[in-house]
Amino acid sequence: MTHVTHKFEAWLGGELAPTEVEVLTDHLAACPACADAADQARALWDLLGAAAQPVPADAPSVWDAVRRETLQPEARPGVFGMGRLLGGSLATAAVAAGLILGVALPWSGPFSNGSGGSALAETVDPETYWLTETSWGAAENGYGMTSILFSEEDSSEGTRP
Amino acid sequence: MARIPDDDTLMVAIARGEETAFRLLVERWETDVKTFLVHMTGSLEEAQDLTQDTFVQVFRKAGSYRPDGKFKSWLLRIAGNYARSRLRRRRIVGWVSFNPDYHDRAGSQVDPVDEMAARQDAATVGRALEKLPVRQREALVLNRFQGLRYKEIAAVMETTVSGVESLIQRALSGLRKDLTGKVDRS
Numbered sequence: 001m002t003h004v005t006h007k008f009e010a011w012l013g014g015e016l017a018p019t020e021v022e023v024l025t026d027h028l029a030a031c032p033a034c035a036d037a038a039d040q041a042r043a044l045w046d047l048l049g050a051a052a053q054p055v056p057a058d059a060p061s062v063w064d065a066v067r068r069e070t071l072q073p074e075a076r077p078g079v080f081g082m083g084r085l086l087g088g089s090l091a092t093a094a095v096a097a098g099l100i101l102g103v104a105l106p107w108s109g110p111f112s113n114g115s116g117g118s119a120l121a122e123t124v125d126p127e128t129y130w131l132t133e134t135s136w137g138a139a140e141n142g143y144g145m146t147s148i149l150f151s152e153e154d155s156s157e158g159t160r161p
Numbered sequence: 162m163a164r165i166p167d168d169d170t171l172m173v174a175i176a177r178g179e180e181t182a183f184r185l186l187v188e189r190w191e192t193d194v195k196t197f198l199v200h201m202t203g204s205l206e207e208a209q210d211l212t213q214d215t216f217v218q219v220f221r222k223a224g225s226y227r228p229d230g231k232f233k234s235w236l237l238r239i240a241g242n243y244a245r246s247r248l249r250r251r252r253i254v255g256w257v258s259f260n261p262d263y264h265d266r267a268g269s270q271v272d273p274v275d276e277m278a279a280r281q282d283a284a285t286v287g288r289a290l291e292k293l294p295v296r297q298r299e300a301l302v303l304n305r306f307q308g309l310r311y312k313e314i315a316a317v318m319e320t321t322v323s324g325v326e327s328l329i330q331r332a333l334s335g336l337r338k339d340l341t342g343k344v345d346r347s
Contacts, residue, residue, distance in 0.1 A: 010331050013304045015311050044337055048305050050279060051286035055195045059205065062195075062213040063187050069213075070220040071180050 003027075003034050008041040169228030176223040187216050190233075193307065194240050200302040201244035203291050211247060215240045234316035237303065241317060245295050289339040297332035300325050 004027045010016050011024055028035045166174075166182070167301055168189075173183035198208035218239050226235065290298060296318065303309045303317060304325075311325045318325065 006330075009333055010311075010326065013311070013327075013329065040337075041333070044340070045305070046331060047282060047340070048288055048290075048301075048336070051283040051290065052306055053196070053199045053203075053205075053287070055199060055205070055208070059209065061188070061191060062209065062216060063184060063191070064189060065213050066216045066220070067180070067184070069217045071178070071183070087176065152246055 003031065005034055005037045005041075008038060012041060012045045168232035172223055172226045172228055174233065175220060177228070177324060183220060186219070190215075190236060193233075194236065197237060197240055197302060197307055198244055200290070200306050201241070201295075201299060202247065203287065207247065211240065211243045214243050218243075231316060234313055236305070237284060238319070244299070248257045248295055285297055286336070286340065289336050292333050294333055297328050297335065300328035301332040310328075324342055 007016065007024055008019070011021065016024065019110050044072050164186070168186065171182045171186045175186065191212060195205075195208050195212045198211045198215075199205055200213070202208055206303045217237070219236065222239075226232075288299070293301070299318060300314055303310070303314045309317065311322045311329075315322045318328075322327075
């Protein structure tokens with residue numbers, strides 16, 4: 001008699017053809033050892049099913065965040081990614097600080113190395129280099145403050161590349 | 162009657178940057194992706210993050226997507242890559258505890274003692290699942306919780322059907338060993 005225990009996973013996973021299921025169930029009816037093993041396999045399978053973790057119905061959709069990262073022209077990957085890592089409030093404070101430094105201090109001031117905002121890079125932790133890039137980009141590209149703040153606001157939802 | 166566009170049609174539209182198509186696709190698949198990622202990571206928050214990453218990647222890869230009717234496999238492959246990457250980075254496969262609170266049994270008529278026992282069993286099983294090697298877990302999750310056939314899982318995991326069969330056999334064997342004596346019904 002050929003036992004069928006090696007087919008239990010495929011059987012439980014719905015992989016067996018109807019004819020194979022028939023052969024298997026016929027065998028189980030005639031073989032107590034396989035029938036016991038089948039009961040145990042079924043119990044484990046059911047237990048696993050009971051451990052399913054359904055996503056709560058009120059879980060927020062990712063659509064808004066995905067849309068901001070993909071379809072909105074303001075999306076800037078570097079800014080977005082760090083926002084998620086740091087959290088929105090810290091990113092807000094950091095970008096605001098960058099803006100203040102960039103706007104209030106003269107380019108020839110004590111933080112300048114003669115080439116504008118790049119001096120700030122030397123004072124910032126490498127992990128937050130993007131903040132400098134953002135501020136520098138703002139100066140270089142002439143972004144208005146409104147658009148910078150808008151981008152930063154989105155940063156809490158993004159991913160860092 | 163308006164025809165509901167299939168996934169491949171939506172992907173073609175997404176490659177052209179059509180927002181409506183993208184939104185429809187996200188709404189269609191978000192729960193499936195999130196459920197898969199919850200089972201992979203054991204964390205709803207992580208699943209939420211990785212679901213977002215997955216759809217961003219879908220958008221970015223839309224131009225190179227081949228509309229061959231295997232969108233779901235392609236999508237879950239992206240999600241699985243993110244899950245494995247995250248788990249590797251954390252260097253702890255079961256880095257977050259299984260959360261039995263996800264089990265929505267509100268309104269059920271079961272005895273509270275039985276319900277508590279069931280929740281404990283579910284938590285025990287969840288922890289055992291987290292201890293499995295990542296690929297074994299992924300194959301089992303795709304089969305047991307996502308209802309994918311071996312052939313589909315093989316496409317998602319870029320392996321063979323027999324490879325999937327082996328992964329699932331080893332996963333269940335590992336679970337059986339781990340759970341023996343820990344839960345009533347194993």
